[in-house]
Amino acid sequence: MPGGTDQTLRPFLWRAEKMYPDREIVSRTNRGIERYTYTEFADRTAQLANAMTAAGIEEGDRVATFCWNHHRHFETYFGIPTIGAQLHTINPLLPDEHVQYIVENADDQIIFVDPSLLPKLEGAATDAPEFDGVSEYVVMDSEVPDTDLDNVTDYESFIDGHDADFDWPVLSEDQPAGMCYTSGTTGKPKGVEYTQKMLWAHTMMTLTPQGLGIHDTDVVMPVVPMFHVNAWGLPFSTTAAGAKHVYPGPSPSPEDLANLIEEEGVTITAGVPTVWLGLMDYLKNNDADVSSLEQVIIGGSAAPEAMIRYFEDKGIEVLHAWGMTEMSPIGSVAHMKAGLEGLDDAGYMEKRKTQGLMVPGLEFKIVGDDGEEVPWNGEDFGELWIRGPTVTQEYYKRPDANEEDFEDGYLKTGDVVSIDEDGYMKIVDRAKDVIKSGGEWISSVELENTLMAHDDVAEATVIGVPHERWQERPIAFVVPDEGIDEAALKDELLALVKDEYPKWWVPDDVVLIKEVPKTATGKFDKKVLRDQYADASMFEGSTPEDAAPE
Numbered sequence: 001m002p003g004g005t006d007q008t009l010r011p012f013l014w015r016a017e018k019m020y021p022d023r024e025i026v027s028r029t030n031r032g033i034e035r036y037t038y039t040e041f042a043d044r045t046a047q048l049a050n051a052m053t054a055a056g057i058e059e060g061d062r063v064a065t066f067c068w069n070h071h072r073h074f075e076t077y078f079g080i081p082t083i084g085a086q087l088h089t090i091n092p093l094l095p096d097e098h099v100q101y102i103v104e105n106a107d108d109q110i111i112f113v114d115p116s117l118l119p120k121l122e123g124a125a126t127d128a129p130e131f132d133g134v135s136e137y138v139v140m141d142s143e144v145p146d147t148d149l150d151n152v153t154d155y156e157s158f159i160d161g162h163d164a165d166f167d168w169p170v171l172s173e174d175q176p177a178g179m180c181y182t183s184g185t186t187g188k189p190k191g192v193e194y195t196q197k198m199l200w201a202h203t204m205m206t207l208t209p210q211g212l213g214i215h216d217t218d219v220v221m222p223v224v225p226m227f228h229v230n231a232w233g234l235p236f237s238t239t240a241a242g243a244k245h246v247y248p249g250p251s252p253s254p255e256d257l258a259n260l261i262e263e264e265g266v267t268i269t270a271g272v273p274t275v276w277l278g279l280m281d282y283l284k285n286n287d288a289d290v291s292s293l294e295q296v297i298i299g300g301s302a303a304p305e306a307m308i309r310y311f312e313d314k315g316i317e318v319l320h321a322w323g324m325t326e327m328s329p330i331g332s333v334a335h336m337k338a339g340l341e342g343l344d345d346a347g348y349m350e351k352r353k354t355q356g357l358m359v360p361g362l363e364f365k366i367v368g369d370d371g372e373e374v375p376w377n378g379e380d381f382g383e384l385w386i387r388g389p390t391v392t393q394e395y396y397k398r399p400d401a402n403e404e405d406f407e408d409g410y411l412k413t414g415d416v417v418s419i420d421e422d423g424y425m426k427i428v429d430r431a432k433d434v435i436k437s438g439g440e441w442i443s444s445v446e447l448e449n450t451l452m453a454h455d456d457v458a459e460a461t462v463i464g465v466p467h468e469r470w471q472e473r474p475i476a477f478v479v480p481d482e483g484i485d486e487a488a489l490k491d492e493l494l495a496l497v498k499d500e501y502p503k504w505w506v507p508d509d510v511v512l513i514k515e516v517p518k519t520a521t522g523k524f525d526k527k528v529l530r531d532q533y534a535d536a537s538m539f540e541g542s543t544p545e546d547a548a549p550e
């Protein structure tokens with residue numbers, strides 16, 4: 001029987017409202033900076049709950065959002081799950097056919113959509129039978145722009161006139177509360193459902209000092225989009241802590257981020273490495289006071305050493321975190337562990353650069369090619385299998401994927417990792433990105449980190465290209481800074497790799513490009529490059545004979 005003791009999101013909202021009525025929520029919207037308190041937030045969330053009930057939403061229904069990070073989106077984070085419905089955050093950067101697929105797969109009833117994203121949603125929804133189940137669109141503003149869609153209301157009218165109290169139902173912790181699709185860099189997107197308990201557990205894990213350690217004194221700005229695994233759970237954990245929220249709104253530029261940090265006194269911010277590359281560049285060329293920052297959470301892909309050093313030199317702690325959509329999403333964080341205080345700079349950086357220590361509540365093992373667990377020696381590697389209360393047990397309506405990706409209660413992550421004696425996990429590669437050359441493995445991640453450490457390199461990625469003799473050979477794709485000597489750069493980069501790695505790791509070519517293609521979650525899209533460069537024979541230096549592994 002569900003009772004008042006189940007693990008659900010509602011008490012987090014209750015606590016913030018009762019104990020931190022005056023803490024602020026700040027939001028950059030298309031109309032400028034808007035701000036209010038937890039008191040108003042709770043009132044508006046109750047109004048939203050009443051409005052959705054009036055619109056016919058019931059327990060178990062799915063309600064979608066197609067939005068950037070702002071206060072109205074935050075209201076849906078509590079308004080939808082606490083009435084027993086399911087918050088489905090759609091990534092608006094996905095191609096139309098993926099949006100159509102997931103709206104139908106999830107059976108969304110209402111879609112909340114940003115004014116700036118309305119044309120994109122219209123494009124996907126027009127003449128698409130997949131949208132037949134959607135009864136209403138709510139635009140996140142106080143007016144409705146011109147649109148071809150039917151049944152469109154603006155958010156302020158939608159909630160207006162509804163009671164600011166709601167008789168919140170007592171929910172079971174097993175009630176689905178959220179939903180997110182992995183971006184589907186391979187094949188169709190896969191849906192992951194988050195129960196009340198998974199989101200509750202994730203909030204508690206990340207609140208601990210071994211997680212993200214959020215205090216009520218913190219000012220938290222998630223730059224990671226709220227459509228990407230609940231902005232790593234930060235809207236929930238920040239509320240649970242009673243901290244101040246800062247939402248950077250639609251497509252924030254590095255300047256917008258710097259201004260928000262300075263004006264709102266942001267102490268914790270979070271996002272993928274590409275966001276920080278932009279901010280670092282901005283801060284190098286502009287005067288902005290970011291001294292309030294205490295922690296930058298970097299995840300989604302590996303944080304390069306140069307980035308970690310840049311922030312640490314400013315006295316800002318980098319929390320390098322690893323996670324997955326399937327895990328709600330945070331799994332590990334690179335904190336310095338008790339007993340490691342005496343490490344020298346190189347030893348310290350070795351730990352900081354890893355994906356870190358598993359947060360409390362999770363268990364894992366690393367399974368080698370032979371099906372046996374690999375030892376914790378920092379050298380051997382295998383696939384990471386993981387289980388715990390925040391880890392999904394299945395994909396939504398995808399028996400084919402379930403068979404492959406789950407075993408004995410573990411999620412098989414598809415990440416190839418090593419673990420050192422201290423328990424620090426290092427991602428060697430994603431299983432599908434590892435380059436297999438002459439029967440040996442080359443880590444694309446390590447090569448990328450080496451290339452990106454060069455001062456004149458803005459971005460770099462390495463893929464394996466099919467090769468007649470060696471199966472695959474690494475080819476590097478590099479975005480150089482402007483105005484540099486390109487030929488010299490190529491030589492320097494190859495020399496850098498030669499210095500650090502066996503000869504056969506040295507890429508057969510370094511191709512200079514203008515931009516690395518990105519996925520809908522801002523990661524390097526290697527699939528696009530693989531499709532474009534399908535043959536190693538088209539590259540400059542064919543593999544030297546003595547460059548093959550022994």
Ligand code: ADP
Nearest residue numbers: 182183299300301302321322323324325427430
């Ligand atoms: P997708 O990128 O497929 O849409 P996710 O957003 O769930 O899906 O990405 C999860 C994957 O991102 C992980 O399995 C891992 O490969 C990669 N990843 C996440 N954080 C890190 C990190 N800090 N370093 C390296 N890789 C990471």
